[in-house]
Amino acid sequence: xxxxxxxxxxxxxxxxxxxxxxxxxxxxxxxxxxxxxxxxxxxxxxxxxxxxxxxxxxxxxxxxxxxxxxxxxxxxxxxxxxxxxxxxxxxxxxxxxxxxxxxxxxxxxxxxxxxxxxxxxxxxxxxxxxxxxxxxxxxxxxxxxxxxxxxxxxxxxxxxxxxxxxxxxxxxxxxxxxxxxxxxxxxxxxxxxxxxxxxxxxxxxxxxxxxxxxxxxxxxxxxxxxxxxxxxxxxxxxxxxxxxxxxxxxxxxxxxxxxxxxxxxxxxxxxxxxxxxxxxxxxxxxxxxxxxxxxxxxxxxxxxxxxxxxxxxxxxxxxxxxxxxxxxxxxxxxxxxxxxxxxxxxxxxxxxxxxxxxxxxxxxxxxxxxxxxxxxxxxx
Ligand code: GLU
Numbered sequence: 001x002x003x004x005x006x007x008x009x010x011x012x013x014x015x016x017x018x019x020x021x022x023x024x025x026x027x028x029x030x031x032x033x034x035x036x037x038x039x040x041x042x043x044x045x046x047x048x049x050x051x052x053x054x055x056x057x058x059x060x061x062x063x064x065x066x067x068x069x070x071x072x073x074x075x076x077x078x079x080x081x082x083x084x085x086x087x088x089x090x091x092x093x094x095x096x097x098x099x100x101x102x103x104x105x106x107x108x109x110x111x112x113x114x115x116x117x118x119x120x121x122x123x124x125x126x127x128x129x130x131x132x133x134x135x136x137x138x139x140x141x142x143x144x145x146x147x148x149x150x151x152x153x154x155x156x157x158x159x160x161x162x163x164x165x166x167x168x169x170x171x172x173x174x175x176x177x178x179x180x181x182x183x184x185x186x187x188x189x190x191x192x193x194x195x196x197x198x199x200x201x202x203x204x205x206x207x208x209x210x211x212x213x214x215x216x217x218x219x220x221x222x223x224x225x226x227x228x229x230x231x232x233x234x235x236x237x238x239x240x241x242x243x244x245x246x247x248x249x250x251x252x253x254x255x256x257x258x259x260x261x262x263x264x265x266x267x268x269x270x271x272x273x274x275x276x277x278x279x280x281x282x283x284x285x286x287x288x289x290x291x292x293x294x295x296x297x298x299x300x301x302x303x304x305x306x307x308x309x310x311x312x313x314x315x316x317x318x319x320x321x322x323x324x325x326x327x328x329x330x331x332x333x334x335x336x337x338x339x340x341x342x343x344x345x346x347x348x349x350x351x352x353x354x355x356x357x358x359x360x361x362x363x364x365x366x367x368x369x370x371x372x373x374x375x376x377x378x379x380x
Contacts, residue, residue, distance in 0.1 A: 004253030005051070009261045019177035020058040020139060021260055023049070024167035028184045029250035030065030030097065035072025037065070037100050041251060045182070046101065048256040049144060050108035057260060058139045060174065061101065061112075061146045062167040067158065069093030086158050090151035101146045111143045116150035117166065128282065132173050139174075164234035165285075172241045172281055179238045180259050181231050182250030187266030188228055190214045205269045208236055235269040237285045240276065245269040276378065284378040287327040289339060291320020291346050293353075293371065300332035304379065309370035310340065312360050315353035322346045330372065340377035343368040 052059045070093030098114045105112045121127040171179040191199040235245040248266030299314025330337045352360045
């Protein structure tokens with residue numbers, strides 16, 4: 001695989017860059033249809049990771065394939081449907097999967113570390129900061145983190161995503177310079193190339209709206225749970241944080257190194273103007289919501305157009321059970337207005353919604369004036 005990289009590419013690769021490159025390998029890259037690890041493919045990708053590492057770059061691997069590998073070990077011909085079986089298959093496969101990376105990277109003179117994260121780790125602010133500290137320390141030590149979701153305790157990426165969102169979150173968490181999502185397809189196409197021979201590769205995506213006319217499939221390989229749709233959403237998250245994202249073939253030689261050298265491979269999603277702080281990105285994409293507050297038209301307009309805080313007086317209905325500090329959806333007339341951290345529990349808010357601030361204080365003397373402060377709110 002190394003031979004596919006030209007001397008000019010090698011030259012460009014050594015451009016000084018401190019921010020990490022997050023490289024995500026989907027299940028279909030990691031394992032074949034029987035659940036056996038594709039040793040030659042992984043060896044080729046580890047060659048490239050070692051090359052980046054030698055060039056002074058900081059690669060971070062996000063890998064799927066634990067379930068696929070576990071299926072192989074347990075001789076399960078079809079991907080199980082039951083969540084507990086998927087989780088157990090992942091537990092069987094994860095250690096074996098990581099060992100392959102560890103050995104391949106060690107053979108190339110690179111130390112690695114296994115990191116298992118959950119969506120919760122990224123949605124709870126202190127865990128988020130702890131995860132960042134650990135990953136930063138590993139990079140300081142020149143160790144390559146090999147990350148997967150901790151499937152034993154959470155199921156987000158099993159249900160949908162195949163680690164696409166996890167990879168985007170890691171890229172945002174670490175302020176990556178580039179996110180590379182490797183698939184068995186060469187990139188994003190105008191239609192599913194397996195079904196439609198006229199499908200064309202989309203080389204650059206500047207505007208996500210431009211993708212609306214295309215059939216971006218949910219179809220996945222028999223092993224994974226992602227598909228192009230989750231890659232587009234992951235790219236939307238990462239590019240909103242200013243991180244260019246590439247969807248490229250993991251089976252083709254040299255893709256990772258060429259992407260890191262700034263060459264066109266697969267589909268490139270251009271970074272967008274940083275509209276949000278890292279806190280707001282975390283809130284928008286990573287923090288799960290626990291309930292909904294329905295607001296009146298005046299409050300909806302003020303949030304959308306005035307960038308104001310939401311006061312209890314503008315709230316007409318509260319659904320779900322949440323505590324103060326949880327994120328809630330803010331809706332109006334059946335449409336999502338945004339998402340924010342609520343200063344009240346659902347129980348408290350049910351007592352005071354619709355009341356003016358003075359009346360709220362009579363019921364709850366120590367409550368904040370804002371139900372959702374503008375600094376803790378993002379528009380949908
Ligand atoms: N964490 C899962 C794995 O490594 C995600 C992939 C999937 O949904 O199959 O197997």
